[in-house]
Amino acid sequence: MSSINNSITGLELAQIGWVVPDIHAAVKFLSNALGVAGFPEPEHFRAQDLGMTYHGKVVAGEWLTTQTYNGSTFIELIQPLSGQSMFHDYLTQYPAGGTQHLAFRLPVSDFERVTAELREQGYAVISEVDHPIARMAFFDPYQTLGVATEIMGITPEGWSAIKEMEKTR
8 A cells, every 4th residue: 555645746736725604705805915816706616517426426515616826826715605515514614714625636647546546545535526627536634634635637628728727827
């Protein structure tokens, strides 16, 4: 069995995901107080439309999200609205919000290898989704890191989207 460090060797930190009770207030603070620019208008997502699993099942869950590129990392903001999801769980446990996940990216061709290694090491999958720009799996190393770990297997379309977002900073 390999260690978690060997599993994620070569992965790049790509995103910090904050779950917040008020996405507009969070964007205002980051933009005005810290000068983090480029947040587009928040988008409404439904887990069931994405086929996103939560503990192995697709369940109803809705949230708003927006993200911007800052330095070499994306900052994602998520505001749970209704239903069930890891985002709702986080905000229930931490009503003020906070850093819920760190995301590491790699080419989609390596996604299965890395996620299989993490599963073999006993890290539970909280949520998974296949999206045209990336395959994503959120793991639960809360006892070790205090945050969820997202593995993003970026598709060719995803790499193009990333390049476009990097240009807007």
